[in-house]
Amino acid sequence: MKTVIKTTNLEKVYNSSVAPVKAVNQVNLEFKEGEFTAIVGPSGSGKTTFLNLIGGLDKPTRGNVIIDDTDISSMKESQLFDFRLKHIGFVFQAYNLIPVLTAVENVSFVMLLQNRPKEEMEKRAKEMLEQVGLSDKINVRPNKLSGGQQQRVAVARALASKPDFVLADEPTANLDTESAFNLLDIMSKLNKEENITLIFSTHDQRVIDRARRVITLVDGAVSKDEYFDK
């Protein structure tokens, strides 16, 4: 399988001049196409920082992040904006939809920024909303949707543009059990159908139980990297 992300000697140090804290410490990992990976670990273990580094939202102090043979660690900020837009999908803990746009407009938004043709955008956005079970909510704004429904729209938005991989930072943290299971079923299905690499940071055992690969971080370093046959 093709390697989508590769990190080499990845380090992120905060407050380096006063009291250095290594949020990510010498992480060497590879993520293959279509993997369904959970990054786990206690609070402060560096999960979010690691996701930010591989998502191009933060720059490493040392080491490299290579995505599809491109080293993003040395990219300029403007290049990173463009790179994120074209290659990475994001799902956030608090859904973070655009409140003034409808569900279908939210799902289309990334494709719109990519200047995709209108017909293609609309077709794909509706298709994605159907896949996440919200075909009856396409013209509804986020404030009229439940938390679980909003997160499903966020997932549809992240996957609609067919990115190289999707990063999800604690996507089920704000959801009740039923909504969380529902979301995980959808993400698992899309992971298989669309063959998109999904990487989660999570505390949630429900997510961990679904993952086919679980990476445990402790003090910023990889303490375990396990594969499960599911």
Add this chain to the structure above:
Amino acid sequence: MKTLIKISWRNIWRNRQRSLTMILAITVGLWGGLFAASIATGLMDQRFKTGVEQEFSHIQVHNPEFLRESHPRHGIANWDTLQNELSANDTVVAFSGRTLVSGMIASANMTQGVNLLGVNPQMEAQTSSLKINLKEGEYFKEDMLNPLLLGKSLADQMNVRIGSRLVITFQDLNNELISTSCRVSGIYQTANSAFDQRNIYLLQTDLNNYLGDTTIVTQAAMLLKDHKLSDDFSDSLQKKHPELNIRTWAEVSPQLAFYNEMGMTMFMIILFIILLALAFGLLNTMLMSVFERVKELGMLMSIGMNKKRVFVMILLETIFLSLSGAASGMAASYLTLLSLKDKGINLAPLGAGSLSEFGFEPVVYPQLEVSFFIFLTIMVVAAAILTGIYPALKALRLNPAEAVKAD
């Protein structure tokens, strides 16, 4: 861009109450400012119009010696030639040759120092608003001996009526004192009570007869097609007649020119205050709007909305908000001006009587040129863009990774 416009427009309605308050503030501010400016413009324009029509005309011509001595012997020497030239000139709409003499007027109970103006009734009626301003009596009654027209304020003060006999006294060309009896043919009233108080109109033929020379003309006043032509016309006439003193209305009455300039200055001051208030209001609103949306802005930047687009989005929101207020403010102002177009505002109950001492009518007709509305729209957009830059820069300084987790 279409989506950015859509998002920006919808964003300003997310906090409906705050946006409406801001729009209302801009509306009221603009309406107040424009209304004040329109009154100022109306007053100044009216003062200019009455000043030109009643007192100064666009161009005045004198013998330079007359301006020094004010003696009727210093008349315009080549009046016939000048008259022919003016008649043939397309720029000149009307002109009047006058004889000016300082004198006294006496009734049974009082005497008053006045300017005696000998005029040709037909020429004067075309050049000034004397005939239009006649409130009582007739415009130089034909069968009356030595008919005169005097101002209402002077008539009231002297307690005279139509047909009353008055005695005027002045020096003739040989400095001999002449006294003659006249009758009140008409009483005029202009917006300037001080003007009415000091100017008496007689037939030029009568006055010149008493002076001892029937051909005397000491002042030529003329109206042009447009007051803006005054400077050029004055220059060209002066070149042709270097022996004469030729002045534009602004040179004859620097006060009138000052009023005109003051009107524009007031415009600018009012505009500046409006835009300053608008800018601070907008700045506050937009900063609040940005600070409330830190998480959302972080998300937008995370998923790849570049800084240029975020910047444009915030600027568009500022522009939409200000233009909404500007549009309603200008519409309200326009409707107000439209409703007052014919009836005007009577300032008399507010003590505007004293305004007539300075030549202002008690009823003011507020007015603004369309170009001012266009200019104001451009200025509002410019102010909005300048104001929107700071909140937009604040948004750009956000770190997407941190902003997306903001509370």
